Amino acid sequence: MSAPQQNQLEALGLSANCADVVRHLWDYLDDQLTPDGAERLHAHMASCETCRGYSDYQSCFLEAVARLRARLDAPESLRAKLAEGLKSEGCSCWEDVTKDRASG
């Protein structure tokens, strides 16, 4: 870890044990850590209220971003235009464009 980063952690009032959580919480929440690394963070958070709070905060943020997925659908005008485009390409399923909705 670089000296400026070390200073940043000290400025946050974090112990060395909390440092790994701050540095790697996003990796942890994204399931990108090795099992050993994830277990180490998990074990620390179980015993550290500050880090649990930080984990909750970041989880809430990521959940809020993920909820945006349900907020914006393709407008009907686009569906109608695309249906016409596919029809002119000879696609026999062009009518399905205005019927189908995302299943993901």
Place this chain on the structure above:
Amino acid sequence: MTMLASPRTSPAAPTVDAPRVSDASAAASSVSTVANAQRDVEFAREALPWLDDVYRFAHSLTRDEADADDVVQETYLRAYRSWHTFIPGTDCRRWLFTICRNVFLRSRERQRPTVDLEDGEQDALAAGSVYAAARESGYDDLYARLDIGPALRDAIDELAEPFRTAVVLVDVEDLSYESAAEVMDVPIGTVRSRLFRGRRLLQEKLASLAAEYGLAPAVAGSTR
């Protein structure tokens, strides 16, 4: 006029009639029709259900409804024309996102973004600073208390490329780092660093907005 030669047959040979040219042509046409119908069924089943997802992605790229419409239209027409290149059983949404991004980049006649940030850790630490300020001021549960969706959507729209694409693909559309890397045509480590920068910028923006609306004190040291 050139006559087609009849196959030589011995008297003992089977007496099945050779197909006439018009029959062969009709058969080929019939096979082609069946193949096209099959293609259309597969296209409708695999590609069309992702229209909303592709639209969201296109909207995040263009930040304009009319431009997003054009990009989506072109994406799906290209996908239909090149459906034979889609490998059955693979992730069709990822395939469509890749086409969509290419359509967008070509429409803007610009090179792919080349910003590479190696140090995602620095952004993680900066996000920790934002949280520390929030906790100190007692609004660290802001994300849980308020519907930040509209503000978040605006903040994402304001994010610079390539951070916006990374956030949209991974955090909104729930693609894995590997899939996002394929769509963005960059290494996985680059997805991570762009994603972390995007998240950090979003959290700083939201903290600033919270302060602006009197929901929280001003955040010192917020950077873009």
